[in-house]
Amino acid sequence: MVDQKKLAVIIGTNKGIGFELCKQYIEKGYDVIATCRQSNTALEQLECDVIEGIDVSAQPSVELIKSKIKHERIDVLIHNAGILESDQISTIDFESMRQQFEINSLGPLRTILSLEAKLGKGSKVGIVSSRVGSIDDNDSSNNYGYRVSKAAVNMIGKCLSIDMAPKEVAIALLHPGYVRTDMTQMRGLIDADESAAGLIARMDELSMETTGIFIHTNGEILPW
Numbered sequence: 001m002v003d004q005k006k007l008a009v010i011i012g013t014n015k016g017i018g019f020e021l022c023k024q025y026i027e028k029g030y031d032v033i034a035t036c037r038q039s040n041t042a043l044e045q046l047e048c049d050v051i052e053g054i055d056v057s058a059q060p061s062v063e064l065i066k067s068k069i070k071h072e073r074i075d076v077l078i079h080n081a082g083i084l085e086s087d088q089i090s091t092i093d094f095e096s097m098r099q100q101f102e103i104n105s106l107g108p109l110r111t112i113l114s115l116e117a118k119l120g121k122g123s124k125v126g127i128v129s130s131r132v133g134s135i136d137d138n139d140s141s142n143n144y145g146y147r148v149s150k151a152a153v154n155m156i157g158k159c160l161s162i163d164m165a166p167k168e169v170a171i172a173l174l175h176p177g178y179v180r181t182d183m184t185q186m187r188g189l190i191d192a193d194e195s196a197a198g199l200i201a202r203m204d205e206l207s208m209e210t211t212g213i214f215i216h217t218n219g220e221i222l223p224w
């Protein structure tokens with residue numbers, strides 16, 4: 001018999017926004033499964049199940065997640081893992097672009113597809129994208145690889161929202177804000193706890209009426 005508590009599975013959790021998502025879903029009373037490439041003391045101290053050795057750019061690694069989840073159903077799945085490798089027109093590196101596409105775009109698609117059998121009516125999926133993946137919002141250029149990878153994952157999420165609608169699985173593309181984490185060298189406008197609290201509120205609000213939205217942690221609907 002499966003635990004009656006709701007289950008949240010968070011992908012990419014050893015620091016930053018993903019760690020805070022785990023912490024706050026635990027505080028909300030969820031069972032939490034946290035996947036990461038490499039765990040650490042802080043993550044081990046949370047009351048959650050940690051699945052280590054999960055690299056979202058590697059198919060066999062991602063398939064391990066499903067085999068380790070005993071619950072029949074996932075209530076909330078958030079793909080948070082991502083990388084940023086800065087570039088500008090004079091420094092574009094195609095291998096770096098490929099790597100960002102592999103992790104930031106194909107990573108979410110890979111994890112969601114591999115866990116699809118555990119998603120059913122009422123399940124919610126969040127993909128942590130970025131506002132810089134918005135074509136309409138781009139007025140500063142730079143970061144070609146990162147921008148392209150996030151624009152691509154927005155399209156992937158939108159397609160999934162349509163394909164998974166018959167199963168009544170809702171999907172959101174989430175912008176976490178400009179957050180002080182390792183990714184931003186601790187620059188930003190908000191801390192990871194505030195970002196995660198907003199993302200969880202957005203996931204709580206998500207429904208089949210709003211599936212496929214691209215939304216800021218503060219609730220602002222973002223242009224594509």
Ligand SMILES: NC(=O)c1ccc[n+]([C@@H]2O[C@H](COP(=O)([O-])OP(=O)(O)OC[C@H]3O[C@@H](n4cnc5c(N)ncnc54)[C@H](OP(=O)(O)O)[C@@H]3O)[C@@H](O)[C@H]2O)c1
Nearest residue numbers: 012013014016017037055056081082130178179181182183
């Ligand atoms: N911070 C911001 O202002 C901001 C703004 C917009 C969007 N975002 C997005 O928010 C998400 C979280 O970023 P963050 O700011 O919290 O950055 P972060 O502190 O650098 O955390 C990134 C997380 O992703 C994991 N990760 C990276 N590559 C991975 C891979 N191949 N497989 C599995 N996990 C991997 C990292 O684990 P390792 O330690 O193993 O590398 C880490 O746990 C990312 O998707 C990012 O693009 C952040």
